[in-house]
Amino acid sequence: MSNDMSNDDLEPKEPPQSPPSPAPAPAVAAGRREERAPGWERDVLEKLAMFTVREQRARRRWGVFFKIAALLLILYAVWAGFNYTMNDSETVGAHTALIDLNGTIEADGRGSASVVISALDKAFAATDSVGVILRINSPGGSPVQAGMIYDEIMRLRKQYPAKPLYVVVEEMCASGGYYVASAADKIYVNKASIVGSIGVLMDGFGFTGLMDKLGIERRLLTAGENKGFLDPFSPESQSQKDYAKQMLSDIHHQFIDAVRAGRGTRLKETPEMFSGLFWTGARAVELGLADGYGTVDSVARDVLKQEDIVDYTQTEGLPERVLKKFGVAMGSGVAKAMVSAGGIQLR
Numbered sequence: 623m624s625n626d627m628s629n630d631d632l633e634p635k636e637p638p639q640s641p642p643s644p645a646p647a648p649a650v651a652a653g654r655r656e657e658r659a660p661g662w663e664r665d666v667l668e669k670l671a672m673f674t675v676r677e678q679r680a681r682r683r684w685g686v687f688f689k690i691a692a693l694l695l696i697l698y699a700v701w702a703g704f705n706y707t708m709n710d711s712e713t714v715g716a717h718t719a720l721i722d723l724n725g726t727i728e729a730d731g732r733g734s735a736s737v738v739i740s741a742l743d744k745a746f747a748a749t750d751s752v753g754v755i756l757r758i759n760s761p762g763g764s765p766v767q768a769g770m771i772y773d774e775i776m777r778l779r780k781q782y783p784a785k786p787l788y789v790v791v792e793e794m795c796a797s798g799g800y801y802v803a804s805a806a807d808k809i810y811v812n813k814a815s816i817v818g819s820i821g822v823l824m825d826g827f828g829f830t831g832l833m834d835k836l837g838i839e840r841r842l843l844t845a846g847e848n849k850g851f852l853d854p855f856s857p858e859s860q861s862q863k864d865y866a867k868q869m870l871s872d873i874h875h876q877f878i879d880a881v882r883a884g885r886g887t888r889l890k891e892t893p894e895m896f897s898g899l900f901w902t903g904a905r906a907v908e909l910g911l912a913d914g915y916g917t918v919d920s921v922a923r924d925v926l927k928q929e930d931i932v933d934y935t936q937t938e939g940l941p942e943r944v945l946k947k948f949g950v951a952m953g954s955g956v957a958k959a960m961v962s963a964g965g966i967q968l969r
């Protein structure tokens with residue numbers, strides 16, 4: 623046994639220390655999250671879906687609102703445009719007044735006497751207008767309406783002797799259109815314009831032969847032997863035919879007298895002048911039915927010496943158009959019946 627033992631070997635050794643135990647877990651009562659109930663994903667999706675639906679509904683409502691607002695603004699702009707007329711007190715400086723007579727001359731149209739006369743009165747009364755141009759493109763129409771416009775032009779020419787009225791013809795100035803034009807100081811045309819047709823007509827149809835073939839009987843009861851005057855479903859009466867021709871002749875002579883009074887010595891009358899024939903603008907100048915060639919711009923520039931043009935044409939407002947469209951004028955039945963059976967026309 624060896625005695626070579628060191629002092630170190632004789633000293634007592636400490637027992638080996640055990641590894642440190644893990645720190646105790648923190649308390650879970652306060653910090654731990656509550657566990658989610660089952661089905662929470664579905665609840666979230668439902669809430670998102672409802673939110674999306676509400677947003678879409680709101681967008682649609684606002685979209686409809688803005689569309690309606692835009693439509694109302696457009697309708698208001700259209701209504702304001704149709705109803706705008708120049709105020710009598712409105713001044714625009716020296717200018718040429720322009721009025722359009724376009725289409726058939728009839729009581730319910732743009733070429734009615736009430737519409738045209740209103741524009742004529744305002745154009746002549748305007749202190750800054752140096753003259754009036756009436757631009758006509760019309761095949762004719764009612765002798766009554768044309769006569770009313772003619773008379774008003776003649777009256778205004780006397781009331782405003784320093785303010786001339788010139789007619790400028792575009793495509794056509796025939797029959798009732800020429801009746802109106804003959805009241806002007808001068809008439810300007812295009813070489814190819816259609817001018818004239820100084821005559822009166824009454825047209826219609828007779829169905830008695832067809833009714834006989836089809837076995838249709840006309841049952842018309844009247845009080846007064848001429849109450850069914852020129853009824854298209856009754857045999858033609860010679861006495862009624864003669865009366866109608868006399869009436870047409872009377873109106874024709876009124877037309878001729880108006881043309882002669884308006885044109886005066888400028889007319890170079892021929893046997894055909896008042897027969898209902900019409901001529902080109904070039905031939906109309908030769909016959910004295912027109913005074914020369916011109917347009918609205920050329921007459922304003924070269925004759926009236928005022929190139930600034932202000933349009934005084936009157937237009938029906940939107941409410942009036944709607945009312946007429948639906949036939950609010952209850953007293954028009956007789957007139958319409960007469961027209962359908964053969965009304966008197968300057969055409």
